[in-house]
Amino acid sequence: MTQAFNQGTASVTLFPEAPDWDGAPTMALGKFTCKSAEDGATVLTEASEAARRAGARRLLGPMDGTTWNSYRLVIESDGSAPFLMEPTSGPSDIAAFEGAGFAPIARYFSAGVALADMRNPPPGETDIEVAPWDGTDPEAHFSQVYDLSLSAFAGNAFYTPISREAFLGMYLPYVPVLRKEFVLFARNARGSLVGFLFGIPNYAAGPSPDAVILKTYASLQHGAGQALAHAFHHAALDAGFTTAIHALIHETNTSAQRSAQLGAHVFRRYALMGRRLDDDAG
Structure with missing residues (x-):
C-alpha cells in the first residue's frame, strides 16, 4: 500500500513495489512536489527512513511505482515548453533529491531535429x-x-x-x-x-x-x-x-x-x- 508524506510545501508518496535495483529490496518515491529544496529534502528523508524501516535497501525516484508511470527528473533544459507526455520538474526538485542523499543512476535526453535538414x-x-x-x-x-x-x-x-x-x-x-x-x-x-x-x-x-x-x-x-x-x-x-x-x-x-x-x-x-x-x- 502506498504511503503519503507531507512537510511544509513538499509532498511525496512511497511506493512499496518498485523495479529491482542491484538485486536488493527496492521501493520508489513518486508524486513528488516541493516549493523549496529544504522542505523537499526533509520530506524525502522522512519517506526514506520509512522505507528503510519497511525493509527497503534501495530507493528510486522520482517514480510513480514503475517506469510505465511518471518517472525521472529534469536536470537540464533549454527552457522550451514541455511536450506531450513529458515528465516535468519544479525548480527545486533536483536540489531536494540531492539534499536527501540521492544521486543520478540513469540518464536520458530528448532531442529535436528539423525535418527539412535531417x-x-x-x-x-x-x-x-x-x-x-x-x-x-x-x-x-x-x-x-x-x-x-x-x-x-x-x-x-x-x-x-x-x-x-x-x-x-x-x-x-x-x-x-x-x-x-x-x-x-x-x-x-x-x-x-x-x-x-x-x-x-x-x-x-x-x-x-x-x-x-x-x-x-x-x-x-x-x-x-x-x-x-x-x-x-x-x-x-x-x-x-x-x-x-x-x-x-x-x-x-x-x-x-x-x-x-x-x-x-x-x-x-x-x-x-x-x-x-x-x-x-x-
Whole structure:
C-alpha cells in the first residue's frame, strides 16, 4: 500500500513495489512536489527512513511505482515548453533529491531535429516491411504491441511488465487523436511482427502543432528499428511537420546514436535518482 508524506510545501508518496535495483529490496518515491529544496529534502528523508524501516535497501525516484508511470527528473533544459507526455520538474526538485542523499543512476535526453535538414538515408537491404496502422480495431493492434513489448523491453533497466489490461488502458485513450501514419508496424518476410513505433503530434503546443513526437519504438530483429524510424520521419515530413522530437532516450541506448546521426540536438536532459539505504550510516 502506498504511503503519503507531507512537510511544509513538499509532498511525496512511497511506493512499496518498485523495479529491482542491484538485486536488493527496492521501493520508489513518486508524486513528488516541493516549493523549496529544504522542505523537499526533509520530506524525502522522512519517506526514506520509512522505507528503510519497511525493509527497503534501495530507493528510486522520482517514480510513480514503475517506469510505465511518471518517472525521472529534469536536470537540464533549454527552457522550451514541455511536450506531450513529458515528465516535468519544479525548480527545486533536483536540489531536494540531492539534499536527501540521492544521486543520478540513469540518464536520458530528448532531442529535436528539423525535418527539412535531417540526414535520413533509407535503411539498407532488408526483408522488413513497415506499414502504418490501418485505423481499424485499435484494441487488437495494441494487444499485438503489448505482446511484442514484453520481449523488446525485457532487458531495459528498471523494466517491469504490466498486465495487458493496464497497457491498453494507457494507450487506447489516445486513439481519438492518433494519426495512422505515425503508428507503424514492422514485419519480416514471414509476416511476423518484429517491431513497432508509436508517434503522436505534440498537442501540448495546441491543436495544430508543428512538431511530432517519436514517443516509443522497439524491435526484435536487427534493422527493424532503423526501418521504422526512417518511415516515421519520412511520414512526418510529408505531413507538413517541421520538427521531430526524439523523446526520452536512455543515453546508452542505440536510439541515442541514431538520433545524433540524424542531426538531432538535445534540448532536455533527465535523470532517475537512486539512494542505497544500506550504505548510509546509522
